[in-house]
Amino acid sequence: MSWVEGADESQYSIHHLPFGVFSTRDDPTPRIGVRIADFVLDMRMSVASGTCPGCPTCAALSAPALNPFMSLGRAAWSQVRGQVQESLTNTEFQRSIAQLLVPVSQVRMHLPFVPGDFVDFLASGDHAANLGRIYRPEDVDPLPPAWRHLPPGHHGRAGSVVVSGTDIVRPAGQRRDARGDISFGPSAKLDIEAELGFVVGVPTNLGSPVGADSFADHVFGVVLVNDWSARDIGSFEYKPLGPLNGKSFATSVSGWVTPLEALAAARGAAPEQPATEGYLKESDRFGYDVAINVHWNGTEVSRPSTSGLYWTPAQLLAQLTSGGAALRTGDLFATGAVSGPRPSQAATFLELSHDGARPILLDDGSDRTYLQDGDTVTLTATAPGPRGTTVGLGEVTAMIRPAIG
Template identity: 65%
Template sequence: MSWVEGAADSLYSVHHLPYGVFSTRDDASPRIGVRIGDQVLDVRALVSGSSCPGCTTCSALGAANLNPLLAAGSETWGKVRSQLQEALTNVELKATVSQLLTPVSRVIMHMPFTPADYVDFYSSEHHAVNLGKIFRPNGDPLMPNWKHLPVGYHGRAGTLVPSGTEIVRPSGQRRTPEGDLTFGPSARLDIEAEVGFVVGAPSQLGSSVAADGFTEHVFGVVLVNDWSARDIQAWEYQPLGPFLGKSFATSIGTWVTPLDALAAARVPAPVQEPAVLPYLKESDRYGYDITLSVNWNGTEVARPPFAEMYWTPAQQLAHMTVNGASLRPGDFYASGTVSGPQPHQRGSFLELTWSGNEPVTLADGSIRTFLVDGDTVSITATAPGPRGTTIGLGDVTGTIRPAIG
């Protein structure tokens, strides 16, 4: 148990310890922090007083973002986590370490890592079936390839933004219901509630990463909101897929939950039928029991279950590299929209309102189909922790601002 007051009953207990990058009014330099309860431990300050100045690990922990730590690999990640837990539970260290804590309310959060590449998947069968029913009501909801490989697209890493960043409504070409071509602000702006995976250890170009190599290469998890302009997307996506309807902004949480913190949340993944090809097989096939909560202007409108995802994070990584594409520290991939079998488990407003035909009434009485300017969406999540505890993934929040011009 941690000596930090309130940490034991927090979603950010010593069993969690997510990493972020923060600054304060008194010290504007971005630096790595670890959240414990309602406090942030200044890791740079912690290692500056260590007995091993100049070592690779201390240098990584003293960096301005997580990329050097990501590159250090899983053995280092495990050692650092153990040392942090020791610092925050050993009462003999309390007098020293407590001086390095800052209340969460007084910190400014930054992008936790510099993204290298970004891939977004489409791995929820419930989401894919819902979209198939909406767009192809008289056909098979799933495309022929869907149960044979994790479908995905290469996104725009430069528009990954940290939680709290305001989202400017995108403009683009779209076709009206009457068939006319027009240009202007998106009228069907949507969200996608997802879980994202931060890659650490690299791989060589020309090699592939097996599904069982997931924990050796992936450092941790964040929540994701893949903002989507559905009207722009509908006009542009055939035959090459998402482009401007997706690339304007994708928000991610600023606290990165280490994979080790989710060990107690592992659950068997859904059965896959037909059988997948050998490169997608896992010796221990599991997903994570993460329950998301989607809040629209303060009203909870959905609770998508990540445990229902058909394709696992390990399979996504294996597929992403099977052609020899290399991994780099800071590579990032997202699960795709998380949706469950029930209407209240749908992770996009396109599904939730059934393409605008079933409006949602919020707590203040306002009615919504898609996002209007001024709307705020916040996605949170919880997962089982060790010894009956619960951990909470850092939220991802964004507010819609009017289109420019």
């Protein structure tokens, strides 16, 4: 039980405590905060009022981004989490800690970590098969040949990772129209990908792969992700190489990073998997049960979930480093679209509209196939928490702005 008003009934209860970076009108300097109910605990002020100035943990919590703190590792993460839980449940601390709580309504959220690299995977077999049926209907097997052997991925642009609330400018690029003509211009098939992302805390050295069982030693927490996609640009440029301009213009993440410890109750068995290469084997094969809601201009259009992903988060990390790539603090890797087998579980508008052939009716009476300028997309997500509670991942929302020029 927490002494903070509304905390016990909140999706941001004492069992969650996500980390973010915020500022206020009175103090525009970004600093680390921990969310509890409808308040943010100012960690910089909390550290300043403590009795251990100069210690590495206190110094890290005084930084303007989570990277220094995330680099300290699991022991420090657990220690700070326990201390915050104690301060928000023990009434002996209520008077002093209450002064450090800022209403969420009064804060501006910033990108919580400085991204190192960004890698996006294709962990969902349903999403991979749906794309195959749309783009390669002549193929007997809709799955790419390598997909059953490894989780495919592509390298994104870390500089295009933005925090929720940041407007997205429609990208431009070369694409082929229905007549086969090639031209350069704004994307006409701007899309979303609802995903779950994982933020790396502890780095590694170049040439040192990370085994699947070491996942929790390196990953600090999770964020909700919308990896925006320009389908017409991407489909033209990805042969013979992977997508570039079709995927590099923006990736939105939630302003709150949920620690892995807060998702312990959301762990569940992953789908059965035939024999894999040794580096992808797990002694404890698990995924996370995160339910995502997709709202388009206020209309709920789909409810994808991460519970059925074939490739697990631990396997994604193992694949990412299997060639010897080094991890850096702040690296972000994501599942790719988490579509399920039913249309209502589509994590992209490409699948939901079958590449524009089946318009989607919105509550205001309009219909859509792909995103129009002025449209707003909001992703929210929940996961089971301990003792019957619910963990609410920070939302990801953005409005589409017209292309420049």
